[in-house]
Amino acid sequence: MPTPDPFEAKVALVTGATSGIGRELARRLARRGAAVVATGRDPEALAAVGREVAGAVRPGIALAMDVTRDDDVARAVAEAEARLGPVDLLFNNAGVGYFRDGWELDLERLGRVMDVNLYGAIRVTQAVLPGMRQRRRGTIVNVASVAGKRGYPRLAGYCASKYALIGWSDGLRRDVEGDGIGVTVVCPPAVDTPFFDRAGYGTYRQDHAGIPMMSPGDVADGILDAVAAGRREAILSPRARALYLLSVLAPGALDLIQRRLKKPIPRAEFRDVEP
Numbered sequence: 001m002p003t004p005d006p007f008e009a010k011v012a013l014v015t016g017a018t019s020g021i022g023r024e025l026a027r028r029l030a031r032r033g034a035a036v037v038a039t040g041r042d043p044e045a046l047a048a049v050g051r052e053v054a055g056a057v058r059p060g061i062a063l064a065m066d067v068t069r070d071d072d073v074a075r076a077v078a079e080a081e082a083r084l085g086p087v088d089l090l091f092n093n094a095g096v097g098y099f100r101d102g103w104e105l106d107l108e109r110l111g112r113v114m115d116v117n118l119y120g121a122i123r124v125t126q127a128v129l130p131g132m133r134q135r136r137r138g139t140i141v142n143v144a145s146v147a148g149k150r151g152y153p154r155l156a157g158y159c160a161s162k163y164a165l166i167g168w169s170d171g172l173r174r175d176v177e178g179d180g181i182g183v184t185v186v187c188p189p190a191v192d193t194p195f196f197d198r199a200g201y202g203t204y205r206q207d208h209a210g211i212p213m214m215s216p217g218d219v220a221d222g223i224l225d226a227v228a229a230g231r232r233e234a235i236l237s238p239r240a241r242a243l244y245l246l247s248v249l250a251p252g253a254l255d256l257i258q259r260r261l262k263k264p265i266p267r268a269e270f271r272d273v274e275p
């Protein structure tokens with residue numbers, strides 16, 4: 001008899017499901033028999049992903065939810081659970097970039113980035129976790145980044161948010177391990193989504209020609225594999241894993257290689273955009 005799909009008949013809430021990785025996650029979960037709650041802010045994109053998950057094996061729904069708003073999060077989680085049942089799997093995927101030198105970060109803007117990338121994940125988790133703990137079942141999946149494992153130029157603010165997300169995930173895992181709840185944190189490398197344009201770095205691809213980008217579909221597959229395997233952390237490409245290992249074992253050597261290989265990123269190409 002074939003083993004059942006681990007996502008079959010599960011209620012899966014995805015944040016940032018209107019674009020990129022989140023949208024691919026929602027599609028794949030729906031195809032694999034989960035009842036998907038796709039959330040985000042953009043009403044048109046939300047309607048589109050809503051049509052996709054509604055027509056799935058187990059009809060899902062799309063709900064407007066800004067992860068920086070307590071009232072939005074409480075309302076969306078309550079509506080999701082009333083319509084589809086308790087959330088089994090939470091994918092904290094909503095995130096925004098911030099490209100600036102570490103010494104010139106605007107603290108107000110950095111606060112807004114933190115509010116999405118770190119507090120947003122904590123906020124939504126706090127809304128679903130009491131129910132999960134009562135049922136002694138559930139999985140929290142946090143989409144961090146390789147920028148949460150080592151520093152990158154002009155990404156200090158974003159790195160800070162993703163290092164913090166990984167640190168919080170690591171602590172949370174220990175806090176809930178006795179409650180039957182799993183925590184998985186995933187670290188994709190650069191992914192071909194609107195992420196860079198939205199963060200005001202429209203020339204990312206030109207500046208990093210030759211450096212491979214993953215497709216959002218492959219990242220979504222990697223995330224679901226990591227969750228199915230009960231992994232605590234997954235760095236999602238062999239190249240990123242090798243670089244991370246090098247950064248731990250021989251950080252000086254990696255710095256040297258990067259200094260030799262990398263041309264400086266042209267500063268004029270950044271636009272200031274609201275997260």
Ligand SMILES: NC(=O)c1ccc[n+]([C@@H]2O[C@H](COP(=O)([O-])OP(=O)(O)OC[C@H]3O[C@@H](n4cnc5c(N)ncnc54)[C@H](OP(=O)(O)O)[C@@H]3O)[C@@H](O)[C@H]2O)c1
Pocket residue numbers: 015016017018019020021022039040041042043045065066067068093094095096097116143144145146187188189190191192193194195196198216275
């Ligand atoms: N692309 C990369 O190279 C890369 C690499 C590593 C990790 N990541 C991480 O992967 C995750 C997904 O990124 P992506 O590449 O798929 O980017 P994307 O295509 O720009 O999607 C980002 C998603 O986050 C949502 N979002 C932003 N602010 C939000 C808020 N306040 N409330 C709710 N949703 C919000 C957006 O939805 P709305 O605009 O509809 O709200 C959108 O659905 C992020 O956490 C990112 O940091 C990306």
